[in-house]
Every structure is written in structure tokens, then in C-alpha cells.
Amino acid sequence: xxLIESIREMTAWSKEQVREGRTVGFVPTMGYLHExxxxxxxxxxxxxxxxxxxxxxxxxxxxxxEDYEEYPRDLTRxxxxxxxxxxxxxxxxxxxxxxxKGYHTxxxxxxxxxxxxxxxxxxxxxxxxxxxxxxxxIVRPDVAYFGQKDAQQLAIIRRMTEDLNLPVSVVGVPIVRxxxxxxxxxxxxxxxxxxxxxxxxxxxxxARARDLVESGERDAARLRQTIxxxxxxxxxxxxxxxxxxxxxxxQPVDTLAGDCLIALAVRIGKTRLIDNMVVEV
Amino acid sequence: xxLIESIREMTAWSKEQVREGRTVGFVPTMGYLHExxxxxxxxxxxxxxxxxxxxxxxxxxxxxxEDYEEYPRDLTRxxxxxxxxxxxxxxxxxxxxxxxKGYHTxxxxxxxxxxxxxxxxxxxxxxxxxxxxxxxxIVRPDVAYFGQKDAQQLAIIRRMTEDLNLPVSVVGVPIVRxxxxxxxxxxxxxxxxxxxxxxxxxxxxxARARDLVESGERDAARLRQTIxxxxxxxxxxxxxxxxxxxxxxxQPVDTLAGDCLIALAVRIGKTRLIDNMVVEV
Numbered sequence: 161x162x163l164i165e166s167i168r169e170m171t172a173w174s175k176e177q178v179r180e181g182r183t184v185g186f187v188p189t190m191g192y193l194h195e196x197x198x199x200x201x202x203x204x205x206x207x208x209x210x211x212x213x214x215x216x217x218x219x220x221x222x223x224x225x226e227d228y229e230e231y232p233r234d235l236t237r238x239x240x241x242x243x244x245x246x247x248x249x250x251x252x253x254x255x256x257x258x259x260x261k262g263y264h265t266x267x268x269x270x271x272x273x274x275x276x277x278x279x280x281x282x283x284x285x286x287x288x289x290x291x292x293x294x295x296x297x298i299v300r301p302d303v304a305y306f307g308q309k310d311a312q313q314l315a316i317i318r319r320m321t322e323d324l325n326l327p328v329s330v331v332g333v334p335i336v337r338x339x340x341x342x343x344x345x346x347x348x349x350x351x352x353x354x355x356x357x358x359x360x361x362x363x364x365x366x367a368r369a370r371d372l373v374e375s376g377e378r379d380a381a382r383l384r385q386t387i388x389x390x391x392x393x394x395x396x397x398x399x400x401x402x403x404x405x406x407x408x409x410x411q412p413v414d415t416l417a418g419d420c421l422i423a424l425a426v427r428i429g430k431t432r433l434i435d436n437m438v439v440e441v
Numbered sequence: 442x443x444l445i446e447s448i449r450e451m452t453a454w455s456k457e458q459v460r461e462g463r464t465v466g467f468v469p470t471m472g473y474l475h476e477x478x479x480x481x482x483x484x485x486x487x488x489x490x491x492x493x494x495x496x497x498x499x500x501x502x503x504x505x506x507e508d509y510e511e512y513p514r515d516l517t518r519x520x521x522x523x524x525x526x527x528x529x530x531x532x533x534x535x536x537x538x539x540x541x542k543g544y545h546t547x548x549x550x551x552x553x554x555x556x557x558x559x560x561x562x563x564x565x566x567x568x569x570x571x572x573x574x575x576x577x578x579i580v581r582p583d584v585a586y587f588g589q590k591d592a593q594q595l596a597i598i599r600r601m602t603e604d605l606n607l608p609v610s611v612v613g614v615p616i617v618r619x620x621x622x623x624x625x626x627x628x629x630x631x632x633x634x635x636x637x638x639x640x641x642x643x644x645x646x647x648a649r650a651r652d653l654v655e656s657g658e659r660d661a662a663r664l665r666q667t668i669x670x671x672x673x674x675x676x677x678x679x680x681x682x683x684x685x686x687x688x689x690x691x692q693p694v695d696t697l698a699g700d701c702l703i704a705l706a707v708r709i710g711k712t713r714l715i716d717n718m719v720v721e722v
Contacts, residue, residue: 178459266548297606297608
């Protein structure tokens with residue numbers, strides 16, 4: 161596995177793959193890799209001639225007072241894990257390499273970014289779309305893999321890719337969970353043992369909603385109420401949002417129809433966790 | 442010469458050029474071609490294996506009350522002219538092809554877009570950068586050619602291309618003028634014979650400023666004053682702006698140093714014309 165830190169070197173590598181007619185699969189990450197990321201890498205490994213993983217803790221997608229500084233980083237461990245998943249190139253640029261002095265360009269997706277995480281993290285998705293657009297141009301993948309865990313992010317990246325005519329197939333991969341149901345996240349390391357237990361309330365609330373949907377419930381307000389009640393029963397949990405939206409434009413729905421997304425963000429102590437479930441009715 | 446109207450067909454063509462290792466030169470235009478555009482096409486023809494010209498009157502870069510509806514259009518004439526310049530593909534998508542229902546993504550360049558035309562045409566450059574980003578992704582050129590006539594636009598597109606790591610060389614081509622000095626523009630057709638004569642005041646004012654710079658003047662305020670006096674002496678002319686900025690970040694300068702841009706926008710009757718001059722001191 162090759163470690164590349166400069167854009168120039170990464171671009172040269174990408175150009176060579178195009179010239180040689182090789183397909184490139186790409187997994188953009190912020191590092192501190194877990195089984196969720198590794199699943200994306202394996203998917204890329206199966207489908208593509210070459211696999212690139214980027215590790216970049218993107219300052220642009222963190223707001224003031226968020227955890228940019230504390231976000232866990234361990235490039236040595238990440239390198240080992242990526243190599244074990246059959247990755248060909250680990251692209252790990254410095255911040256100044258991605259945003260040099262005089263940097264002034266931003267990519268915005270409107271409407272889809274307004275609610276859910278966009279409401280509580282203003283500017284977050286602008287940071288995400290800008291860095292993903294840059295990474296797509298640098299790595300030039302044929303296919304890019306994103307976790308369904310960040311469902312709103314996935315819808316926004318699909319939208320951007322289609323709107324800007326980026327020649328990349330965006331593939332969403334189902335959430336990978338711990339044995340007890342907790343969605344995998346690099347931020348799970350922030351949790352104390354007690355909080356780790358309390359964090360199960362997210363997947364538990366979603367499971368209850370799924371049961372209701374399966375027994376015929378289509379009313380978004382009643383589903384939200386069940387989820388809210390489940391979460392508020394946990395003393396360590398504080399709801400940021402519980403939203404039911406269409407899965408394409410991320411707009412609130414009153415009644416479930418077509419592809420809907422039930423998404424939640426909950427603070428467990430100081431740690432903000434998200435989880436979601438797509439329901440097709 | 443091939444006329445392509447669908448993005449799918451254009452993308453397939455571009456992909457084939459990449460596969461065959463052919464270089465592509467690209468000239469994005471709003472059509473109603475004049476000698477300025479043809480000069481760009483000839484430059485592309487000399488340097489590249491294939492030449493693509495796009496014709497798209499981009500609604501996104503026109504403000505409310507601007508001339509989107511009246512903007513001159515003549516695809517038959519444009520096709521003939523492009524073919525005579527050795528163009529291989531004319532890409533002329535419909536508005537709904539470029540901005541389908543549910544379109545939500547925009548590219549913004551900050552700071553460089555604030556002054557000059559950005560101040561009097563809010564949203565204009567957002568429209569320009571968004572459409573150029575899309576066109577670059579669809580056409581996948583190695584080199585793209587832009588007229589120096591739209592100097593601020595050129596600086597903004599250079600900035601966007603560098604910031605978003607778009608794999609395109611952006612080439613600026615000097616202003617092409619009529620024999621009497623008027624910078625070529627598709628909007629010159631709006632001018633009555635009397636206005637056409639009055640419009641010479643733009644290039645005349647710039648010529649006076651050049652004389653002053655050549656005789657050692659470096660003070661931006663005094664240069665602006667000379668330009669302003671020259672233009673206001675013309676009864677049909679009304680100044681929109683007279684600006685002296687650095688040519689990279691388009692920020693006002695007090696004293697000429699390095700690469701500076703002297704740029705002006707003037708209304709002649711109802712027609713807004715721009716002209717400029719780059720001075721290297």
C-alpha cells in the first residue's frame with residue numbers, strides 16, 4: 161500500500177489509472193477507521209481494479225465549539241487496517257495542502273442541507289460537499305462508497321454529484337453495527353462505559369419505529385412520538401432531532417410514502433451520536 | 442462538426458477522447474459568436490487534438506431585470522462560424538438539461554466576486570462558476586479558453602479551478618477589439634449608431650490611463666480620476682464602476698504594483714458594457 165500526502169502525487173497516480181483504463185474505487189474518511197469503513201473498503205476492493213482511501217479530518221465541516229481538535233487520529237493504526245482491507249493507496253493530505261492560503265471556493269447544496277444535522281451544525285454540509293468535490297477531482301474515482309450511517313450526507317453527495325455532473329457513481333452501504341445494535345462511529349470512543357450502555361437507546365428507538373411501520377403505522381407524528389418517548393426514558397440522553405423525511409430531498413413528511421428516512425441525533429453526555437433507518441413503504 | 446444537445450451524449454464523447462488519449466480544448470460561450478470567440482477557438486484548434494465549443498445562455502448568471510430574454514441567439518449562424526474555425530463539437534444543451542427539476546447545487550467563489558461586476562450583479566458569478574464547473578465535468582477538457590475581456594470572470598474561474606482541483610488548464614486570451622478600439626461583445630448589437638460611437642469612450646479612457654502608467658503614474662486614485670473624467674465627458678455614458686485591483690484576488694489597490702487590473706463598466710443608453718486592461722508594473 162502506498163501512502164500519498166501531496167495532491168500533485170495523487171493526481172499523477174489518478175491520471176495513470178485513467179490512461180491504463182483501470183477502474184478506481186474510493187472511500188473518503190476522516191480516519192480512525194472502524195468496521196464500517198472497512199466494509200466500504202471491501203466493497204470497493206471487490207468491484208474495482210484499484211482502491212483509494214482518503215484520511216482527512218476536514219476542518220471546514222466542523223463548527224466553532226465542535227470536536228475538530230479532539231477528533232481521534234491514528235494514522236499508523238489506520239494504515240495497518242486499510243492495508244489489511246486490500247487498499248492500494250492511502251491519501252492523507254495536510255490541511256494546508258487541501259486549503260492553501262488564498263483558498264476561496266465552496267460548494268453548496270441547498271434545501272437538502274437545511275434540516276436534520278444541517279440545522280444544528282450550520283456550515284457542516286458546505287464543508288462536506290466542498291471537500292468531497294475536491295477529493296473526487298483529485299482521486300478521479302469511478303465509484304465512491306459512503307456509509308448509510310450519514311444518511312443526509314449521502315443524499316447531499318448524491319445530489320451534488322448529479323447536479324455538478326461529476327463522473328462518479330455514488331454507492332451507499334448499509335450501517336454496520338456493534339453486536340448490541342450501536343451504529344459504528346469514530347466518535348463512540350468518546351463514550352464512558354455508562355454512556356456506551358445508554359447509547360443503545362438510539363438503535364432501540366429505531367427498532368421500535370420499525371416494528372410500528374411493519375404493523376402498518378404510516379403517521380410520521382406518531383412514529384416520532386414513540387421514538388421521542390423511548391429516548392427521553394434514558395436519563396443520559398438528550399434529543400437533538402428526531403426527523404422523518406423523504407430520502408431524496410430530505411424534506412419532512414407527514415405520512416410515510418415511498419423511500420423515507422427516519423433519522424435521529426442524540427447527545428449522550430457530551431457526545432453527539434446519529435443513527436437512522438430507511439423505510440420503503 | 443457534430444452538434445450535441447444531451448449531457449449523456451457529450452459525456453460519452455468526452456470519455457472516448459480520454460480513452461483514446463486525445464487532448465480536448467474547450468471554449469464555453471453564450472453564443473452569438475464574434476471575432477473574440479473565434480480567436481479562442483483558433484487558439485484551441487492550434488493546441489489540442491479536439492475542440493469543443495459550448496453555447497448556453499445560462500439563466501443562473503442573469504439577475505432579475507437583466508437581459509436574459511433579449512440576449513441575442515442564433516444557433517444556425519453560430520454553427521457555421523464554429524465549423525469555419527475548425528470546431529469538432531458544438532455542445533448546445535437546453536436549460537432543463539443543465540438544470541433539471543430538483544437541481545440544488547451551487548459553486549461559490551468568495552472575496553474575488555465581491556467587487557466590480559459582482560457588486561452590481563449579485564449572484565452573477567455564482568451562476569458563472571456553477572455552470573463552468575458543470576461544463577468542465579461534462580466536457581472534461583485539458584485546456585479551457587476564456588477571454589480577458591471578462592477579466593474578473595477569468596480570475597474567478599482560475600481560482601475555482603485551482604481550489605476545486607479541477608484537472609483543467611485555464612488560458613486567458615487578450616481582448617479582441619473592433620478597428621476603432623471597441624472591445625468585441627455580443628451585447629454590442631444592442632447599440633444604436635449614436636451609442637456605438639459613444640461606446641468608444643471605454644477604450645479611450647483606458648488608453649489615457651495606459652499613457653499615464655507608461656509615463657510613471659502609480660497612484661490608483663489619480664488614474665481612476667482620469668478615466669472617470671474621460672467617461673463623464675460623454676453625455677450618453679453613465680459609469681457603473683471604475684476599479685483598479687490586483688489581478689489575482691481582485692482586491693482594490695491604492696498604488697499600482699505587480700499585476701493590476703484596471704476595469705470599468707459603463708452604461709451606454711440601456712446597454713452595459715465592460716472593458717479592462719492589465720498593467721504589469
